[in-house]
Amino acid sequence: xxxxxxxxxxxxxxxxxxxxxxxxxxxxxxxxxxxxxxxxxxxxxxxxxxxxxxxxxxxxxxxxxxxxxxxxxxxxxxxxxxxxxxxxxxxxxxxxxxxxxxxxxxxxxxxxxxxxx
Numbered sequence: 518x519x520x521x522x523x524x525x526x527x528x529x530x531x532x533x534x535x536x537x538x539x540x541x542x543x544x545x546x547x548x549x550x551x552x553x554x555x556x557x558x559x560x561x562x563x564x565x566x567x568x569x570x571x572x573x574x575x576x577x578x579x580x581x582x583x584x585x586x587x588x589x590x591x592x593x594x595x596x597x598x599x600x601x602x603x604x605x606x607x608x609x610x611x612x613x614x615x616x617x618x619x620x621x622x623x624x625x626x627x628x629x630x631x632x633x634x
Contacts, residue, residue, distance in 0.1 A: 531573065567598040567630055575626040579614065582622045593617065598630050607631070 576594045580587065597610045607627055614623035 563602050564604040565602055565631075567602050568632065571630050571632055572598050574629040578622055578626045578629060579618055582618045585617055590617070594626070594630075597627075601627075601630055 572591075572594055575598070576587075576591050579585075579590055579594065583590070585593075593614065593616075597613050600613070601607070601610050610627045610630070611620070611623045614626050618626075
């Protein structure tokens with residue numbers, strides 16, 4: 518993992534590159550859910566906030582331990598963070614990450630997403 522200090526704008530650029538651009542394959546332009554109140558999906562309540570820096574830390578942990586393409590790996594981290602933000606269990610998140618890395622790295626990534634490690 519790269520331990521040198523990062524310029525804040527570099528982190529935002531890295532996050533934007535990993536998230537990708539809308540593909541147009543989805544009815545709303547990308548994979549994000551429509552806003553509440555438009556009648557297409559029920560409103561979901563976020564039970565905890567997952568910081569972007571935590572997502573990048575989890576990504577870096579996983580990226581160092583496996584050889585999966587960065588965009589696919591970040592999509593896994595992003596969906597795992599979403600699961601946790603919407604009240605999903607830590608065990609489910611860990612098991613999802615174990616599909617690409619071993620248990621110790623998956624556990625460390627979940628702790629990074631939750632901000633306790």
